[in-house]
Amino acid sequence: MGKINVLSFAVANLIAAGEVVDRPASVIKELMENAIDAGADRITVEIQHGGITLMRVADNGCGMTKEDLPVAIKRHATSKIKEAADLDGITTLGFRGEALAAIAAVSDLRIITRTADAPFGSLLTAKAGEVVGIAEQGCPVGTTVIVENLFANVPARRKFLKKDVSEAIAVGTYVEKIALSRPDIAIRLITDGTMRLDTAGDGDLKSAMYAVFGRDFVTRTVPVSGGAENVRVEGFIGRSDNVRPKRNYENFFINGRFVNSRTAAAALEQAFTSFIPPEKFPCCVLNLTINPAAVDVNVHPAKLEVKFSDERPVFEAVFSAVRTALEANTTRPEIAVKPTPTADRAFVPVEEGRRTSLARDQLTISTAPAEKRPAFEHISAADYAKNYVPRAAAPNPYLEKQRAHAPSERAPGPAAEQKEPAPQPAPAVTAEEAPAWRLVGEVFLTYLLVERGDTLLLIDKHAAHERVLFEELNARRKARGREATQILLLPFDVPLSGEDRETLEANREEVEAVGFAFRLSAHAASVSEIPEGLEPAAAGELLASLAVTLREGTGTAAHADDLHFEKALYQSACKAAIKGGREYPPGYNEELCKKLMALPDVTVCPHGRPVAMELTRAALDRQFKRT
Ligand SMILES: Nc1ncnc2c1ncn2[C@@H]1O[C@H](COP(=O)(O)OP(=O)(O)OP(=O)(O)O)[C@@H](O)[C@H]1O
Ligand SMILES: [Mg+2]
Structure with a gap:
């Protein structure tokens, strides 16, 4: 048979x-x-x-x-x-x-x-x-x-x-x-x-974006209207202060159909090169109008992918429309005199429209190209950071401490002399026992030189901070200690997509153990406590990045087991860490070294990337033929 x-x-x-x-x-x-x-x-x-x-x-x-x-x-x-x-x-x-x-x-x-x-x-x-x-x-x-x-x-x-x-x-x-x-x-x-x-x-895309992403997102976008060769591109892109750790805010529609288009994404990202940091992704809501005969939608049963008879015009249309919009946005004069932005926004709720009607004719002077947002119930992390004073620097009206800390821990460290807000390394792990070492200096704003006994250490500033941050956050998480948090008097909003919010909710217990307290609202997490030692903007980035990395690892929020969380935390610590190539206030490097040197092994991060390199005295002496 x-x-x-x-x-x-x-x-x-x-x-x-x-x-x-x-x-x-x-x-x-x-x-x-x-x-x-x-x-x-x-x-x-x-x-x-x-x-x-x-x-x-x-x-x-x-x-x-x-x-x-x-x-x-x-x-x-x-x-x-x-x-x-x-x-x-x-x-x-x-x-x-x-x-x-x-x-x-x-x-x-x-x-x-x-x-x-x-x-x-x-x-x-x-x-x-x-x-x-x-x-x-x-x-x-x-x-x-x-x-x-x-x-x-x-x-x-x-x-x-x-x-x-x-x-x-x-x-x-x-x-x-x-x-x-x-x-x-x-x-x-x-x-x-x-x-x-x-x-x-x-019919107003802005009002749909408002409903989906919230007001803070909408105010940080610029319109796009352009194209090339029979491809029209209309919609909005996020400004360079509205970027994401992953691609999930890149929305493309082709003739009204939501699709994953590699060509369009590549064009968008290329257009943003040099406008945003290389590790970040732009946001967009862009609708491409193309002659239906030039698009084959019959390549995927769920129609999530399309094929263009010619990819080039699509790439060029997106690239040029986005570039034009970006350039128009940043070439604004340093000091711009412009009407209060509430006046021209159709999506302001009626209530507020009325309240601000007086302001419509007034002119405000803004010293930056960015638009000033109207008053919110909450303010965003980026703005918050401007008003943020490091905890150790002075009694801070925005911050309140709840837990009892040993008085010695409260004593201002070197960072206390800083005048400007700076990323704050958290309290030292066990600084008392730190071996003898000396910070010699910094080169290329990226590497720290440290003398320790018979070795010279070359430390990558960013990797070091990443490592220190991760160790501290993870230690807190494991101890389930809620005492190492900073309570914010004014909660700030971290804008998050629906899926990001659900992911945080599904992992609430773990996320709170790291030192966060948050309430989810329509488009954001309203954050009222952050891990000690982080400034709010960095804490906001950490939270947003956690939401994305937690989901990505398993494709589901449900399986956040210990290792998975640890990995997500590590990747996210990277987002919140200080960057190489930037200058940080004096005292900062010292503090960072103090913490790093207190760790058992300073040379690598938990995932194998080098943090520090060693050069021994003996090796140097050999090179200089001293021996
Ligand atoms: N909500 C609706 N209102 C009116 N007609 C509908 C609705 N849903 C389905 N139909 C009718 O039923 C038909 C079959 O729907 P179905 O979704 O199975 O196929 P389709 O939409 O034609 O193609 P596809 O499988 O690609 O979605 C449609 O072509 C349409 O005529
Ligand atoms: Mg159908």
């Missing part, structure tokens, strides 16, 4: 479904795209338990007729294309006729829908891909799709679902992307009964 079986229709369907639908987020994406294709200008998404038990997507689009309903959930059934030639110029988000069939195959599905000219609506019920019933139903014009018990009939797939919170993160991310791609649609996301996102749908 032959070994080859022709699979049954049902099994073949399940396999095909897996390509389109692998987790709740992909279901939500497909359902929202259908709503958009149906011409809706209002879409409400509701999920429970990360979408695993329930997802509901309601739109006010064109709806379906009773006859069309059972056809819609068949494979290869679509109203969007008819023949092969139509594939050459796709203008809708869907076209494969696969999504509803795939969703129906792996869940309990209900669709309630009505067209404008039908007196009643209809309800279709399906289980594991089979239609169970079709009935008349009173409902408004539009469509509501309800998906329950996802993958209940596909245990292999269900096993791979992550914790509810992680699935909710993924859903939120897609909904945010779609909200950014279509500012003309009012989009709501309700997760376990809580409203997570609510966009105005007024």
